[in-house]
Amino acid sequence: MDFNELLTGSLQQALGPTAVVYCLAAIGLNIHFGYTGLLNFGQAGFMMVAGYAMVTMSTIWGQSLWLGVLVGVILTVILALMLGVPTLRLRADYLAIVTIAAAEIIRQVISAAKFSDDLGGQDGLTGFIKPFRKMNPFDEPVGIDGVVMWSPNDFWVMTVGWLLVVAACLITWLLMRSPWGRVLKSIREDEDAVRSLGKNVYAYKMQSLIIGGLFGALAGFVVALRSATVGPSFFATDVTFFAYTVLLIGGAARVLGPVAGAVIFWFLITVLDIAFGQMTAGADPIIPASIMDSTQASLMRLIFMGLGLMLLMIYRPQGIFGDRRELAIDGR
Amino acid sequence: MAIALRRGATATTALVLLGAVLAALLTVMAGSPAHAAETRCALVKPTDDDTISILGRICDRREKPPVAVPGVRVTVEDEAGEELGEATSSEDGTFVIDLPGTSIEHLGKSYTVVLDESTLPEGTKPEITSRTIDINLDNDQTVIFPIGDAGPAKPSKFTEALQLMVGGLVFSVLLAMAALGLSMIFGTTGLTNFAHGELITFGALVAFFIDRLPGRIEVGGTEITVIVGVLGAFLVGGVFGWLNDTALWRPLRRRGTGLVAMMIVSIGLSLFLRNIYQYFAGAQTRNYSQYGAVEPWEIGDILLTPKELTVILLGVAVLVLTTSLLQFTRLGKATRAVADNPGLASATGINVERVIGTVWIGGAALAALAGALLGVTQGFDFQLGFRILLLVFAATVLGGLGTIWGAIVGAFVIGLFTELSTLFVDPEFKFVGALLLLIVILLIRPQGLLGKAQRIG
Numbered sequence: 013m014d015f016n017e018l019l020t021g022s023l024q025q026a027l028g029p030t031a032v033v034y035c036l037a038a039i040g041l042n043i044h045f046g047y048t049g050l051l052n053f054g055q056a057g058f059m060m061v062a063g064y065a066m067v068t069m070s071t072i073w074g075q076s077l078w079l080g081v082l083v084g085v086i087l088t089v090i091l092a093l094m095l096g097v098p099t100l101r102l103r104a105d106y107l108a109i110v111t112i113a114a115a116e117i118i119r120q121v122i123s124a125a126k127f128s129d130d131l132g133g134q135d136g137l138t139g140f141i142k143p144f145r146k147m148n149p150f151d152e153p154v155g156i157d158g159v160v161m162w163s164p165n166d167f168w169v170m171t172v173g174w175l176l177v178v179a180a181c182l183i184t185w186l187l188m189r190s191p192w193g194r195v196l197k198s199i200r201e202d203e204d205a206v207r208s209l210g211k212n213v214y215a216y217k218m219q220s221l222i223i224g225g226l227f228g229a230l231a232g233f234v235v236a237l238r239s240a241t242v243g244p245s246f247f248a249t250d251v252t253f254f255a256y257t258v259l260l261i262g263g264a265a266r267v268l269g270p271v272a273g274a275v276i277f278w279f280l281i282t283v284l285d286i287a288f289g290q291m292t293a294g295a296d297p298i299i300p301a302s303i304m305d306s307t308q309a310s311l312m313r314l315i316f317m318g319l320g321l322m323l324l325m326i327y328r329p330q331g332i333f334g335d336r337r338e339l340a341i342d343g344r
Numbered sequence: 345m346a347i348a349l350r351r352g353a354t355a356t357t358a359l360v361l362l363g364a365v366l367a368a369l370l371t372v373m374a375g376s377p378a379h380a381a382e383t384r385c386a387l388v389k390p391t392d393d394d395t396i397s398i399l400g401r402i403c404d405r406r407e408k409p410p411v412a413v414p415g416v417r418v419t420v421e422d423e424a425g426e427e428l429g430e431a432t433s434s435e436d437g438t439f440v441i442d443l444p445g446t447s448i449e450h451l452g453k454s455y456t457v458v459l460d461e462s463t464l465p466e467g468t469k470p471e472i473t474s475r476t477i478d479i480n481l482d483n484d485q486t487v488i489f490p491i492g493d494a495g496p497a498k499p500s501k502f503t504e505a506l507q508l509m510v511g512g513l514v515f516s517v518l519l520a521m522a523a524l525g526l527s528m529i530f531g532t533t534g535l536t537n538f539a540h541g542e543l544i545t546f547g548a549l550v551a552f553f554i555d556r557l558p559g560r561i562e563v564g565g566t567e568i569t570v571i572v573g574v575l576g577a578f579l580v581g582g583v584f585g586w587l588n589d590t591a592l593w594r595p596l597r598r599r600g601t602g603l604v605a606m607m608i609v610s611i612g613l614s615l616f617l618r619n620i621y622q623y624f625a626g627a628q629t630r631n632y633s634q635y636g637a638v639e640p641w642e643i644g645d646i647l648l649t650p651k652e653l654t655v656i657l658l659g660v661a662v663l664v665l666t667t668s669l670l671q672f673t674r675l676g677k678a679t680r681a682v683a684d685n686p687g688l689a690s691a692t693g694i695n696v697e698r699v700i701g702t703v704w705i706g707g708a709a710l711a712a713l714a715g716a717l718l719g720v721t722q723g724f725d726f727q728l729g730f731r732i733l734l735l736v737f738a739a740t741v742l743g744g745l746g747t748i749w750g751a752i753v754g755a756f757v758i759g760l761f762t763e764l765s766t767l768f769v770d771p772e773f774k775f776v777g778a779l780l781l782l783i784v785i786l787l788i789r790p791q792g793l794l795g796k797a798q799r800i801g
Contacts, residue, residue, distance in 0.1 A: 051604065098787040104604060105536040105745075109737050110786060113779040116734055120776050253611050260608070307627075311619045318616025325609045326596065 014290060021286045023160040026279035029238035032173030033231050034277065037255035038262070038270035039180045040227030045256075046264035046339075047188060048220040049200035051108040053252055054095065055228045057115030060247035061087050062229030063236045064122055064131065070140035072130055077143055081233060088229040091118075092222040100217045112249060123244035136243025144168075144237055166238075173234045177271060180227055185267045187223070196220055197265075197338075231255075257321050263334025272332060280320075284313040398441045398457055398477070400487040402433045412437025417460035418489075422453065432463075457487050488639075501767065503645040508763045514652050514721060516759025517659025519732070521714040523739040523751040524666060525585075525707025531683030531746035532696075532703050534603050535593065538610040540711060540736060541729030542617040546584055547577035547712025548719035548728055549625055555632045570634040574716045581712020582705045589704035594697065614730065621726040631723045655717050663752060666710065670748055679703055683746055735762070735775065738782040744795025753793055757781075 025031065037055050044052040065087045066080030091114075099110045125133050148168040155161035162170065187193045195216055198206045207213050236242045254277075262273025288309035291298040304312075330336040398420055402413045412435065419430040420441050431439040443455075458474040475487050526540045551573035561569045592613070596606055640647040670676035681689040682699045690696045715729060739758045743750025758778050765777040785793070 051607070098783055102786065102790055105607065106741065106786065106790070108536065108607065109734075109741055110783055113734055113738065113782055117776050117779050120773070124770070124772050126770055126772065250615070253615065256608065256611070308623050311623050314619040315616055315623065318612045318614070318619065321612030322592075322609050322616065323612075325605050325612065326599075326601065329605050 017290070018283060018286050020160050022279045022282040024162065025282040026275045027160075027170065028162065028278070029166055029169040029173060029234065031274045031278040032170060032177060033234050033238065034255055034258045035177050035270050035274035036173070036180060036231035036234060037228055037251070038259040038273060039177070039184060040224040040231070041255055041259050042264060042266075042270050043184065043187075043196075043220055043224035043227065046259065046266070046269070047193065047200060048196045048217060048224075049104070050100075050217060050220060050224075051104045052111050052221065052224065053108045053249075054111030054113075054115035055225075055231075055255055056247040056249060056251040057111070057118045058088055058091060058225040058228035059232035059235060059251070060115070060118055060122060060242075060244075061091050062232035063242045063247070064137075064232075066233055067137050067140050067236050067242045068131070070143075071137050077140065080140075084229055084233065085226060088225050089222055092225040093218070096218045096221045100214055100221065112252070115247075115252065116249065119244050119247055132243070134244060136241050136245075138241040141237070141240040169234065169238050172237070176230050176234070180230065181267050181271065188267070192216075192219075253321075254317075257317065257324075260321070260324055260329070260331050263331030265335065265338040266331075266333045269331060269333055276332070281313050281317065284316055285310065288312040396443045398429075398443065398455070398487065400439055400457065400489065401437045402439070402459070402489045403437055413465065415463060417463045419458050419460065421456045421458060423455075428455070459489055505764060505767060506646050508766060509760065510646060510648055510652055512760040512763030514655050514659075515763060516756045517656055517663065518714045518718050518721075519735060519739050519759045520663055520752045520755035521659060521710045522732070522736045523743075523755045524663070524748065525710045526736055527740045527743075527746055527748065527751035528679065528683070528703045529707050530740070531748075532679065532686070532700050533593065533597065535610065536603075536607045538607065538733070539588075539614040539617060541731075541733030542614055542621070543581065543585065543588075543708045543711035544715035544718070544729030544732070544736075545618070545621055545724070545726060546708075546729075547581045547715030548724040549621060549715075549726075550577040550580045550712065551716035551719055552625070552630055552632065552724070555634075567634065570632045570720065573632065574713065574720065577716035578709050578713040581715075582709035584712065585704045585706075585708020586701065588708065589701055593704070594701075597700075618726060618730055625726055627725065629723050629725045630719070632720060635720055651720060655721055659717070662710070662713065666706070667748060667752070675699070675702060680748070735778060738778055742782055742785050742792055744792030747792070747794050750792055750794035757793075 037059060040058070041052060041055055044050040044055075062084035065084035066077060069075045069080035069083050070077055095111060095114055099107045102110070121127070122131050123134050124131075127133070128135075131137065145165060145168070148164060150164040150167050150171075153161050153163055154167040188197070195206065195211055199213055199216055203213055206216075232247075235246050239246070258273040258277045259270055260273070261277055262269035262271065288299075288304070289306065292301070292304055292306045292309040299309075324331070329339055400418065402416050402418075404411045404413050412433070414433050414435050414437060416433045416439075417430060418433065418439050418441065420428045420443070422428055428443060429441040431441045433439045441457075454476055456474050456476045461473060473489075475489075477487060522540070522544050525543070526537060529535060529537055529540075551570065554573035554576045555569055560567050561572050592609075593606070596609065601609075635651050640649040641653075642648075668676075670679055678689065678694045678699050679702070681692070681694055682696050686696055689699075711729075715724070718724060718728060718732075735758055736755075739754035740751050741754070742757060743752070743754025758781070761781055762774045762778045766774050769777060789795075
């Protein structure tokens with residue numbers, strides 16, 4: 013086994029653009045689930061609407077990416093309102109089912125062959141990245157020689173992405189120490205008590221849904237910038253589940269939980285991926301091909317992830333940094 | 345459901361009855377192709393060699409029984425459009441095209457069989473001029489080209505609706521079986537099980553595994569391998585449900601793990617199982633060895649295949665049986681009592697854990713049966729259950745989470761709506777319509793169609 017490749021590849025992913033995407037998505041879920049106790053299983057839907065809004069403003073109407081970002085933000089707010097009106101009065105499990113259904117509706121409609129002229133169908137859209145890459149100040153690979161390296165484009169996305177993460181964490185921290193944030197936390201603890209104090213629980217939940225959705229939108233923008241393309245496969249249902257895993261590893265209801273979670277999650281996932289890849293590659297692999305071939309090796313990380321999520325939730329639901337008393341996992 | 349009942353003659357009778365219905369109905373499926381072979385338009389016998397052959401027949405369906413159409417040129421093309429072989433239909437309407445090379449080379453590829461329209465007799469028109477087939481097995485592949493009147497004969501909206509109803513009913517009963525399990529498990533334990541889809545896929549996989557065992561299972565000269573497979577899926581599915589509950593959910597309930605935490609555990613389980621399935625079964629779409637292409641019956645203008653009828657009748661029988669068990673047996677009453685109020689049920693001397701165990705066995709067995717039958721009707725892959733999971737959820741929520749009749753009503757609403765909506769919108773939006781329907785119903789009636797009006801906020 014090549015441990016150098018193992019370490020290099022894992023570090024590259026742990027700090028790379030993909031970790032940024034899941035970190036931002038998980039920060040949004042932290043507002044929803046960690047602080048307010050809302051089970052939003054449709055974060056991928058928020059990401060998709062925002063990502064496609066930014067890209068289509070450029071590909072269909074020839075506008076700048078900045079305007080695309082603005083439209084994406086507006087559409088995300090509208091989506092949050094549309095989702096919130098029917099579901100926020102319902103119990104947590106109803107909200108989970110409706111949001112997951114809504115995300116699937118969005119994905120199937122956007123990827124439909126009927127709209128493929130404008131939205132690219134299953135193949136997605138490309139050809140919007142130039143203005144973003146023109147602003148790139150890096151023209152050589154960046155990193156620590158011999159340990160980890162990123163291409164200039166990746167490093168540029170990372171720079172923008174981690175700055176967004178810093179901003180998002182700062183906003184979350186400020187929001188949650190304000191009186192507004194304390195109301196959110198009390199809604200998580202006891203909705204009826206908050207209601208009896210004369211607070212409009214429904215309005216607070218709606219605001220939480222919108223703000224968390226906006227962090228999801230940021231994740232959607234970074235997805236598009238990372239891959240220089242948007243496609244329906246980037247926003248599958250599993251994306252939301254991965255983001256939840258990221259949040260739960262780091263610890264829900266902690267400002268830096270999603271950041272730690274994203275780095276650790278992508279480090280471990282890539283270690284597993286590369287390790288099993290190496291063990292099955294070559295003419296005389298360590299694991300014989302009759303037990304595991306290279307296609308099966310690529311599934312091992314997801315198998316471990318599923319198992320990991322179960323064990324995490326059973327034995328340490330508060331994650332690494334969380335506080336068990338601050339988790340909305342016991343209620344209905 | 346039935347296998348868990350230890351006491352009571354009703355339960356035993358029910359099990360025997362269920363088995364008998366299953367076997368009898370499924371034999372209908374096996375019986376019909378043999379009947380078709382007697383008509384003048386003969387069925388081709390598969391060749392018994394190492395190469396894969398594309399076999400087929402061309403029949404004029406205006407005559408009864410159908411008449412063979414000789415002298416029609418047929419070609420086989422690969423995905424790039426390259427011609428691999430050709431043949432002309434013989435006196436009995438059959439043609440055989442051997443694919444060049446050994447069978448291994450063709451596995452996983454897809455070929456298109458094209459009919460040369462200019463060689464058809466005048467005044468006739470093929471209903472289909474080309475068929476694409478995926479080579480998944482190293483068996484020979486059979487294709488059928490029915491020939492009818494020339495000219496466009498677009499069916500009326502009404503006929504079309506009736507035809508879609510058939511597909512809708514098939515889907516509805518299968519959805520209802522899956523939804524019933526989900527709803528009962530939710531009702532008794534409060535768990536929103538995101539891994540329920542994997543119970544469905546499990547059934548399809550068990551049936552597939554039994555189907556792939558070497559040798560054929562025969563009763564009186566009729567091959568029943570797939571029938572045994574479906575029955576096996578039902579039974580092994582129940583065992584799998586018991587295993588799920590005993591190994592995972594019961595210990596979690598004992599620990600007092602919260603419902604939201606359990607929901608997230610079920611997401612992990614779903615991810616885990618789905619990838620395990622793909623690990624062992626691969627990513628391609630599979631079909632069982634039997635009932636791949638059966639001749640449909642024509643009833644008026646509607647086409648109905650024997651397997652569709654079988655699935656509908658079998659499904660209805662299973663649903664009636666299950667609901668009767670829940671309605672009339674002691675255990676059924678206990679189940680409903682637990683669903684209504686676990687604490688009170690426990691206080692009246694009902695063994696809640698045993699009821700929950702039974703519900704898990706029954707629910708998982710029903711889901712596995714639905715999965716195996718879905719595999720028979722449309723083929724399956726490792727994502728079968730995950731793909732329809734949202735529709736199963738939609739059915740249960742629509743009818744009212746945790747209610748027995750609600751799950752069935754919801755499944756029929758969703759199943760028929762999915763199919764019938766294609767009358768007006770593109771088929772690619774049919775799932776979207778069903779999910780939108782779910783959201784609209786929740787807006788108007790949050791507790792679902794048959795749910796009790798209580799505060800769920």
